[in-house]
Amino acid sequence: MNHDSYPDDYIRGxxxxxxxxxxxxxxxxxxxxxxxxxxxxxxxxxxxIPVNPGHVGKxxxxxxxxxxxxAIGRPIDMVEIFRSSAHIMPVVxxxxxxxxxxxxxxxxxxxRDDDAAERAEAAGIRVVMNRCPKIEWGRLSSxxxxxGVNSRTISSKRAPLPTQGMRLSLNRMSLGGGATxxxxxxxxxxxxxx
Amino acid sequence: xxxxxxxxxxxxxxxxAQPDPTTGARATPIYQTTSFVFNDADHAxxxxxxxxxxxIYTRIGNPTNAVLEERVAALEGxxxxxAVASGHAAQVVVLQQLxxxxxxxxxxxxxxxxxxxxxNHAFKSFxxxxxxxxxxxxxxxxAGISPRTKAIFIESIANPGGTITDIEAVAAVAHKAGVPLxxxxxxxxxxxxxxxxxxxxxxxxxxTKFLGGHGNSLGGLIVDAGTFDWSKGNKxxxxxxxxxxxxxxxxxxxxxxxxxxxxxxxxxxxxLGPALSPFNAFLILTGIETLPLRMQKHCENAKAISEFLHxxxxxxxxxxxxxxxxxYNNLARKYAPRGAGAVFTFSLKGGYQAGVDLVSxxxxxxxLANVGDTRSLVIxxxxxxxxxxxxxxxxxxxxGPDIVRLSIGIEDKEDLIADLDQALSG
Ligand SMILES: Cc1ncc(COP(=O)(O)O)c(C=O)c1O
Numbered sequence: 001m002n003h004d005s006y007p008d009d010y011i012r013g014x015x016x017x018x019x020x021x022x023x024x025x026x027x028x029x030x031x032x033x034x035x036x037x038x039x040x041x042x043x044x045x046x047x048x049i050p051v052n053p054g055h056v057g058k059x060x061x062x063x064x065x066x067x068x069x070x071a072i073g074r075p076i077d078m079v080e081i082f083r084s085s086a087h088i089m090p091v092v093x094x095x096x097x098x099x100x101x102x103x104x105x106x107x108x109x110x111x112r113d114d115d116a117a118e119r120a121e122a123a124g125i126r127v128v129m130n131r132c133p134k135i136e137w138g139r140l141s142s143x144x145x146x147x148g149v150n151s152r153t154i155s156s157k158r159a160p161l162p163t164q165g166m167r168l169s170l171n172r173m174s175l176g177g178g179a180t181x182x183x184x185x186x187x188x189x190x191x192x193x194x
Numbered sequence: 195x196x197x198x199x200x201x202x203x204x205x206x207x208x209x210x211a212q213p214d215p216t217t218g219a220r221a222t223p224i225y226q227t228t229s230f231v232f233n234d235a236d237h238a239x240x241x242x243x244x245x246x247x248x249x250i251y252t253r254i255g256n257p258t259n260a261v262l263e264e265r266v267a268a269l270e271g272x273x274x275x276x277a278v279a280s281g282h283a284a285q286v287v288v289l290q291q292l293x294x295x296x297x298x299x300x301x302x303x304x305x306x307x308x309x310x311x312x313x314n315h316a317f318k319s320f321x322x323x324x325x326x327x328x329x330x331x332x333x334x335x336x337a338g339i340s341p342r343t344k345a346i347f348i349e350s351i352a353n354p355g356g357t358i359t360d361i362e363a364v365a366a367v368a369h370k371a372g373v374p375l376x377x378x379x380x381x382x383x384x385x386x387x388x389x390x391x392x393x394x395x396x397x398x399x400x401x402t403k404f405l406g407g408h409g410n411s412l413g414g415l416i417v418d419a420g421t422f423d424w425s426k427g428n429k430x431x432x433x434x435x436x437x438x439x440x441x442x443x444x445x446x447x448x449x450x451x452x453x454x455x456x457x458x459x460x461x462x463x464x465x466l467g468p469a470l471s472p473f474n475a476f477l478i479l480t481g482i483e484t485l486p487l488r489m490q491k492h493c494e495n496a497k498a499i500s501e502f503l504h505x506x507x508x509x510x511x512x513x514x515x516x517x518x519x520x521x522y523n524n525l526a527r528k529y530a531p532r533g534a535g536a537v538f539t540f541s542l543k544g545g546y547q548a549g550v551d552l553v554s555x556x557x558x559x560x561x562l563a564n565v566g567d568t569r570s571l572v573i574x575x576x577x578x579x580x581x582x583x584x585x586x587x588x589x590x591x592x593x594g595p596d597i598v599r600l601s602i603g604i605e606d607k608e609d610l611i612a613d614l615d616q617a618l619s620g
Contacts, residue, residue: 031442036245043246109450121503132450138247146247146255147212148263149274150460154200154208159215 008153008174011136014104014126018077019047022069022112024091025082026050028060033078033108034061034082037134049076060121070096078104081111092120093094101125106133112165127185142172191194198212202269202385210264211479224476225257230295236367243270244448244460246590254464258472264481266405266415267455269384269482270397273420274455276463277413277475278376280495281380281400282312285347288376288396289468291432291457295321299345300338302329303590306400307359307580309378310591312584313347332363339371344429345390346373347397349455350389351381351515351530353565354575355592356538358525360514372429374422380404381537381565385489386530395422396454404536404564405594407481407488420451433457439465445502466467480505488568490605495570495610496602503540508548508618510596514538536602537576539589546552546595549574553598558609564602570610573599 001010021041027034034112042048042061053067059170066072069079069091078094078103081088088107094101096119103122105114109132117127138144142159153172200208211222222320240246243324249255259277267275278284293299301313303326313324325338327346336345337595343466346368361377374395380388383404389397399405401413424433424446433453436442438462438586446453463469493516500514515522516534526534542548552572553561559572563579573579586595604609 030243030245031436031440034446036448039240039245047231064587110447135450142212145264146249146257146260147274147452148255148260148267148276148455150209150264150267150272152268155212156208158213158218 001117001121001177003112003114003125003127006131008127008140010126010133011128012140014078014106014128014135014141015133018104020076021046021050021078021080022049022051022066022072022076023049023080023082024069025108026060028055028058029080033132037080037082037108037132040134041136062132075100076102078102078106079134080106080108082108083111085113086112089116092116093182095125096120098190104128108132109135140172140174204441205265205268205475206286206385206485207483208491209268210261222258222261222476222479224472226472227256228252244443244456248460251421252472253467253469253593254459256469256475258479259470259475260473262470263415264342264399264452265479266322266384266399266401268310268344268418270379270417271384271388271390271419272397272417274452275415275417276425276455277401277415277470278463279414279470281378281398281414282308283466284398284400284416285309285378286316287458287462287466287468288398288416289317289322289345290462292374292430293320293322293595294431296323296342297321297344298323298325298340298342299347300325300327300343301334302327302331302335302349302352302364303587303593304355304357305349305378305581305590306353306380307575307593310580311351311582320473325359327358329357332360332367335364335367335370339367339373344372345376346371346540347376347378349378349381350387350551351535352539352592353537354579354597355590356381356522357513358517358534359531360525361387361389361392361394361529368395369393372426373443375419376528381535382530383489386488386493386532390417390419392529393469401478402564404489404492405482405485406474406478407485407566407568408477409564409567409569411477413470413474413478414468418452418453418455418458419510420454421452432461437461449579460532467478472527479529484612489533489536491604492536492602495607496538496600496603497533498539499600499602499610499614500540502528502606502614503597506530506618508543508613510543511537512540513592514540537599539595539597540600541594542598546576547594549598551620553615555620556613557616558605558613559600559617567601567605570603572607573603575599 055065056067107129112129156170263275327334376396377389377394380400397417399415424430449456504512515526555560575593576595
């Protein structure tokens, strides 16, 4: 997989396919991006599991924190890593010990570790780096268009009746080569991180 | 046909719009409402906290305006856009995100006269200090840079002279200095020039002109190219620092490569208030659907009229970048191969009085202070749009006393030429 630019179909396939998402580094502080993304994905119906050893015993929007991926104790479809590039490898190593393996490892906007990605892909796991699943969900459904964002999709079909005031189909026609270039600013390996 | 790259005309008709989910309405509805109901208290809180995408209040966003925003963002090749009440409002909102009192920006001297005034007077009263550069002398932009410089501002095709700016050369200066390049693309429209392809980080528009195109609605717009890294060196705290207005959110960290457009919306438009009426957004959207057709005709007519004037015995000189031999013809070929726009100036051998006589003799051209209408327009900049400048500054801005400015419409060119001919000999 070329991790500089992803085909929309790749991202769409992941967001349409996964059901459970373990978010490593989820924060209970409600102005942190991880909180935004956690809440948004929970509202879209994903089975969200907050992973953060510092908050075990508490819960996030009704979901109990767990201390590690291993402590989840049931199969999960996707591990979403909300950590800076320098802290990604240990999380990927932990994910690679799970049985069954997760189908997807997703690194948040600003997070990228090409070595870690290579190891996960060698184990058959699909990898996304330096993207935000909330932004990608909003873009592919065109819900993000409410904010004037260029969704790079068009459609002549009547939109499904909105739930929560939004256009909810992910299956729109992608434009511009259908690539997601959410950000190019992530350091490509751990050494680049200041 | 997944992942096909649609052409400009397809995007001009479709981008941002979708049949209405409730009614099936195919044209974009005018959501003429101030406010939008929340689903419940949590939804309201999520929207106010920027945790969800959605509508709250038309000063912050409106679904009709959102279609316009996405459409122009798509046409310009940007990541996101924000529509505001006028071109001038767009400029205020952009600079408010970038400059604190005492900061500076470098601007090209060849600009719309209203922008020169805005920068020299209104912005100085905010403590945003303009440093003027000579549009044709790239070194003068570099010379204007200081540690307090936060941006460079140019017009792609400059009003009033219709001159072409070397966008790539100015972008190189901006990026070397670590500041964004802002390009006012009003007179070119993305049909003729896409500044982002040449290094612009922010594009602003007066939608009032060719994009709306029918002389019926004021509007302005800001496009975020998604190219600038706002986090470096604490230079742009509106984007990189925790915002007290939103309980400590960092805009760039949260919104990635469309953070600038979000900052303009939630820190600029929300607090300064120059919202665009949804009705104006609707009229401008309708205008944009025919932008490619209109721009072709505008440019074809402008070329024919500039050639006619060039050959006329009463005319001293014609400044149209589309004319072979014009000082800006090479730049026009590089940046605007589809046409050099439809706003240009010429000077009359009879000087100031001949200009005044011409304006009063014309029967088809309208004498007014606008450009980019379907109708052909004429004005004498020295006594109107550029009247607040002193004589030397008028000449530098391309608006000397003998200069007449035309904005060529989409009428039949033969009729426009006949009108000019009778007025020049009258
Ligand atoms: C190039 C240019 N920029 C900005 C403006 C200001 O736009 P508005 O009148 O919509 O505020 C104008 C208006 O004449 C213009 O020609």
